[in-house]
Amino acid sequence: MxxxxxxxxxxxxxxxxxxxxxxxxxxxxxxxxxxxxxxxxxxxxxxxxxxxxxxxxxxxxxxxxxxxxxxxxxxxxxxxxxxxxxxxxxxxxxxxxxxxxxxxxxxxxxxxxxxxxxxxxxxxxxxxxxxxRKLPVDDSNPLFTLDPNKCVVCGRCVWECRKQGDKAVLGFAHRGFKRVVTTFGDEQIGKDRCLDCRVCVEVCPTGALVFKD
Ligand code: SF4
Ligand code: SF4
Known part of the structure; x- marks a missing residue:
């Protein structure tokens, strides 16, 4: 080669x-x-x-x-x-x-x-x-927390989440300084979703997505 x-x-x-x-x-x-x-x-x-x-x-x-x-x-x-x-x-x-x-x-x-x-x-x-920006922390899932105030908008979580096809929940909202990672519809992640998948937390380079334990 x-x-x-x-x-x-x-x-x-x-x-x-x-x-x-x-x-x-x-x-x-x-x-x-x-x-x-x-x-x-x-x-x-x-x-x-x-x-x-x-x-x-x-x-x-x-x-x-x-x-x-x-x-x-x-x-x-x-x-x-x-x-x-x-x-x-x-x-x-x-x-x-x-x-x-x-x-x-x-x-x-x-x-x-x-x-x-x-x-x-x-x-x-x-x-x-x-x-x-003092954005609300999403603590609604039993396994992990999403704190957008510690997010650097790198996109790693969104990329990995979208690979999960129908199960995907994460996306970006807004532009420029206001850009945030959020769910479709800007809802909390919730206690019933993402229970058998943790790819987003595993790729996050900061404390924005972290496991609760
Ligand atoms: S991987 Fe972490 S830092 Fe990167 S966009 Fe997602 S939540 Fe933000
Ligand atoms: S450990 Fe990293 S993500 Fe957490 S507060 Fe310090 S610099 Fe920010």
Whole structure:
């Protein structure tokens, strides 16, 4: 099979032509911050603006989730321009995040904490005013809780839920800053639904969807 040879952070890597840079890096143990990337989704949504990298010969950083690997490509995931953009994207997400790690079930197992560590930045925004929406928490299901105030609108739960066909309940409502994960009809999830399925909770990178136990 034809392969391309490239370098990421000085590491020589072989990949298949047209593979996506983000997945090639992750597969080879090089972590690039990401939240909205979904491996089996044909088109990346590229909405979280976290996976910036620098590619030799390119004037500006590019998002790794939209870049295809090429033979001879030289990638730097730690360049200042790329890190500055990733930090700005992260700060924007955290400006509307209900930060309360000490009382959050995801504490210690949260991708936001991991990303802050990798980017060497605070979970608290320094340059932006905090604007948390104080949305109601859906506690109606016996197995899990949906707290939209901790949601980063990555779309992982909606993608996995829709794969369940007739059983699917999750979707997005509204646009821009008001965008939220909700059920069709904006009803509570309820005590009778989702009792034999937990895919949404398993893929959530934050404390927005968490098991009660
Ligand atoms: S989702 Fe993560 S960053 Fe947010 S409060 Fe919970 S542990 Fe902290
Ligand atoms: S609930 Fe979790 S998985 Fe779903 S969009 Fe929000 S952060 Fe992503």
């Amino acid at each position: 034809k392969t391309v040879t490239m370098t990421i952070d000085g590491k020589r890597i072989k990949a298949r032509p047209s593979e996506t840079l983000l997945w090639v890096a992750l597969k080879n143990g090089i972590y690039i911050p990401n939240l909205c990337a979904i491996k089996d989704k044909p088109e990346p949504s590229a909405s979280c603006r976290l996976c910036w990298v620098e590619i030799e010969g390119e004037k500006k950083p590019v998002t790794a989730c939209t870049a295809e690997v090429k033979d001879g490509m030289v990638v730097n995931t730690r360049g200042k321009k790329a890190l500055d953009l990733s930090r700005a994207g992260f700060e924007l997400l955290m400006a509307s995040h209900a930060l309360d790690c000490a009382h959050c079930s995801a504490n210690g197992n949260c991708e936001l904490q991991k990303i802050a560590k990798v980017l060497k930045c605070s979970l608290k925004p320094k340059n932006l005013r905090k604007l948390v």
